[in-house]
Amino acid sequence: MKWFLFHRLMALLPVLFVVSLVVFCLVHLAPGDPVLVILGNDASPQDIATLRQQMGLDQPLLAQFVRWFGAVISGDLGHSLFLNASVTDLFMQHLAPTMSLAFYALAIALTFGLAGGVVSAWQHGRLADRVIRSLATFGMSVPGFLLGLFLIFVFAVRLRWFPVVGYRSTNDDGLLNLWYLTLPAIALGFRIAALISRMTRAVMLDVLQENYINTARAKGVPESLVLLRHTLKNALIPVLTICGESFASLVTGTIVIESVFGIPGIGSLIVDSIERRDFTVIQGVVLLITVCYVLINLLVDVLSYLADPRLSVEGSEN
Known part of the structure; x- marks a missing residue:
């Protein structure tokens, strides 16, 4: 059972990486710019360029992903581009x-x-x-x-x-x-x-x-x-x-x-973030939902094994 839990938890890492990469690409390649949402369409090109630089959106997508995913590994899901709160705090408030x-x-x-x-x-x-x-x-x-x-x-x-x-x-x-x-x-x-x-x-x-x-x-x-x-x-x-x-x-x-x-709830938070083009909130919340999904499925496997010990751990893993 211990090795089963260890392997399942280790399998969580590549899942999180793939989900993070897919969500990051979908969010950043979709039409819409959070800078224009903040400043409005009448903003000058200089103001737009300045704010994009301050938010780190002027860097290549690969550099943005590496910076964001590195922060995620350290436990920092980032801060909202529009709200004065971290993604973790927003998630817990709407949970x-x-x-x-x-x-x-x-x-x-x-x-x-x-x-x-x-x-x-x-x-x-x-x-x-x-x-x-x-x-x-x-x-x-x-x-x-x-x-x-x-x-x-x-x-x-x-x-x-x-x-x-x-x-x-x-x-x-x-x-x-x-x-x-x-x-x-x-x-x-x-x-x-x-x-x-x-x-x-x-x-x-x-x-x-x-x-x-x-x-x-x-x-x-x-x-x-x-x-x-x-x-x-x-x-x-x-x-x-x-x-x-x-x-x-x-x-x-x-x-x-x-x-x-x-x-x-979380659904309203995601919808509002999509309308605002709040990249960090969308990425962080989807990642947290993925973690919850995988952990719940792992809990179900463990409960099924405990409910019927005749089920082997290998069978539950499959």
Whole structure:
């Protein structure tokens, strides 16, 4: 296990380098100049040249990348070109809304996904199974932002059960925070719930065909115990893998949902930075998101191994 963790952490370095290089090139080669955003289009060429020199943007791209990546290795992600704060501080300031939304969406996805998968497998071929599979297909197909707009129109504008947009910190009122996050969490977690439901159903149907399940039924074990204790327990490992990968994608998927619902999270920070052409913030935040994504997948591998010791570390690595 120790060597497994060591190799996975070492594999993180080339991933970070490639991501850093790709993001740096995309950001700097894209149209737009932060100097013109700061000074305006009416600025004189002399003022533009002076500010570009002060910001280090007059140097070749390779020299800029080497300087920036060298600072990243030392733990310095740089400072915003527009805001008087470091990239790390900005990331931490916007992290709480994103993580609250991601955890809430994952809780909704787990609750309804597992319940739907169990009921669908239990009622295999019946009306409930067909309804749940139809909802899962719909959830896999509809974009999150479109579902979010629909939820706003129905539950916020028409019924007025939830606020249209906004966010409240958990330090103010936890229940009020959940009230503001419910609609965006549903919009974000609905697709994950559909994926978990389909995976749970498929795995449980396979497990229900095993001999030990038939033996348990022959011994008179109640069907509820067969489903929950024997069948669902063996279906949790692939579901755990999906949850880990889905949570990483939830963090990145909040970009659009946060913009739709006006939540000041990481997604809003990235969108605002792109509009301002704030190079250092975009590069640093994307790099931090990549680190979180890789570490979450590593945690999922470790939890899968601990949940079922029969899985070899080599198998988890693959």
